[in-house]
Amino acid sequence: MRAKSSEGKMKTYIVQTEGSDVRLKIVERDRPTPGPGEVLVHLGAMSLNYHDMAVIRGDIPTADGRVPMSDGAGTVLAIGAGVTQWREGDRVLSTFFPDWADGTINIAKRRNVTGDTIDGVAAEYIVLPEKGVTRQPEGWSHAEASTLPCAALTAWRAVVVEGKVKPGDWVLVQGTGGVSVFALQFARAAGARVVATSSSDKKLEAMRDLGAEICINYRSTPKWGAEAANLTGGIDQIVEVGGPETLKESIKAARLGGHITMIGVLTGIKGEVPTAMFFQKNLHMTGVSVGSHAMQLDMIRAIEANDLRPVIDREFSFAELNEAFDHQADQAHLGKIIVKGIED
Numbered sequence: 379m380r381a382k383s384s385e386g387k388m389k390t391y392i393v394q395t396e397g398s399d400v401r402l403k404i405v406e407r408d409r410p411t412p413g414p415g416e417v418l419v420h421l422g423a424m425s426l427n428y429h430d431m432a433v434i435r436g437d438i439p440t441a442d443g444r445v446p447m448s449d450g451a452g453t454v455l456a457i458g459a460g461v462t463q464w465r466e467g468d469r470v471l472s473t474f475f476p477d478w479a480d481g482t483i484n485i486a487k488r489r490n491v492t493g494d495t496i497d498g499v500a501a502e503y504i505v506l507p508e509k510g511v512t513r514q515p516e517g518w519s520h521a522e523a524s525t526l527p528c529a530a531l532t533a534w535r536a537v538v539v540e541g542k543v544k545p546g547d548w549v550l551v552q553g554t555g556g557v558s559v560f561a562l563q564f565a566r567a568a569g570a571r572v573v574a575t576s577s578s579d580k581k582l583e584a585m586r587d588l589g590a591e592i593c594i595n596y597r598s599t600p601k602w603g604a605e606a607a608n609l610t611g612g613i614d615q616i617v618e619v620g621g622p623e624t625l626k627e628s629i630k631a632a633r634l635g636g637h638i639t640m641i642g643v644l645t646g647i648k649g650e651v652p653t654a655m656f657f658q659k660n661l662h663m664t665g666v667s668v669g670s671h672a673m674q675l676d677m678i679r680a681i682e683a684n685d686l687r688p689v690i691d692r693e694f695s696f697a698e699l700n701e702a703f704d705h706q707a708d709q710a711h712l713g714k715i716i717v718k719g720i721e722d
């Protein structure tokens with residue numbers, strides 16, 4: 379979108395309730411100024427997450443007028459009083475939990491969620507706390523960097539922080555969305571072998587090209603858990619993004635003493651769990667909600683060291699955010715969907 383906003387104004391998306399519907403609208407607001415400890419960022423690009431879709435559809439209730447979207451990358455235009463970490467021109471990246479600096483999570487650290495409990499990045503200009511942003515990987519475009527704060531960090535935490543994946547481990551990733559494709563990339567970078575599942579044979583070919591050794595179509599092989607266990611001898615780490623329907627199969631796929639990171643809700647939020655098989659196999663399961671500022675910096679360092687690049691499915695213009703979400707809802711994508719900012 380090239381159409382400029384009028385002087386001192388900017389374009390921003392907001393989530394608004396109209397009757398029983400929740401709608402994503404584009405409006406003009408005053409361009410913000412950074413307060414003490416804040417930076418003003420010109421948005422270069424944002425990426426879509428399943429969580430953002432839940433916010434804009436009203437599945438996750440939020441305040442009327444909330445600016446949605448957690449993941450954005452851009453350039454610092456101005457700094458507020460007392461800001462020491464950033465200068466005008468720095469390329470920065472949002473964080474999902476801007477108050478979670480380091481350590482384990484607690485209520486205070488998870489209270490503010492970008493694009494959910496506080497305003498997000500779907501605007502021409504955004505004000506963010508200086509401690510709530512990180513640098514971008516060296517040499518990355520804003521579009522590439524915008525893929526990282528939610529999906530990549532969750533995958534990083536699943537594979538590296540909680541999963542502690544070692545060379546030679548088998549890692550299973552489910553589907554071909556943002557989290558799973560990054561999980562494949564981090565697992566391969568750690569020297570692990572990967573089993574990928576998908577509803578699409580075409581997408582499985584792409585996952586094979588990215589390094590998946592075993593590919594299983596979960597539609598034509600609904601008992602993919604037993605299949606994965608037979609082919610590998612048992613999976614060490616399972617990146618569980620499906621939820622109740624996939625958890626049963628994940629428990630079957632896991633090796634004795636294996637580990638599952640519970641991340642997603644793609645098949646819902648409750649269901650039956652084969653508890654006896656879970657304890658007979660002496661499995662471990664860890665719940666994961668994204669990660670901290672320190673984890674984001676560790677991940678960026680590892681990305682640079684391993685020369686990783688994100689898998690970008692498609693880029694849309696700022697005006698096409700609704701179309702971008704339609705594309706995500708169709709599950710037509712593999713990896714990340716990007717929406718570019720408005721050029722300065």
Ligand SMILES: NC(=O)c1ccc[n+]([C@@H]2O[C@H](COP(=O)([O-])OP(=O)(O)OC[C@H]3O[C@@H](n4cnc5c(N)ncnc54)[C@H](OP(=O)(O)O)[C@@H]3O)[C@@H](O)[C@H]2O)c1
Nearest residue numbers: 428532553554555556557576577641642643644666667668
């Ligand atoms: N806990 C956290 O911190 C956290 C963070 C990020 C995301 N999440 C959750 O993780 C999930 C994935 O998020 P995302 O952003 O990666 O979503 P996404 O990019 O929209 O990915 C969706 C993909 O999931 C796959 N899928 C759908 N149903 C499936 C099933 N029954 N079995 C296996 N795969 C299935 C499909 O892949 P195919 O087309 O290949 O079949 C689909 O394309 C969501 O539930 C999201 O809420 C949680």
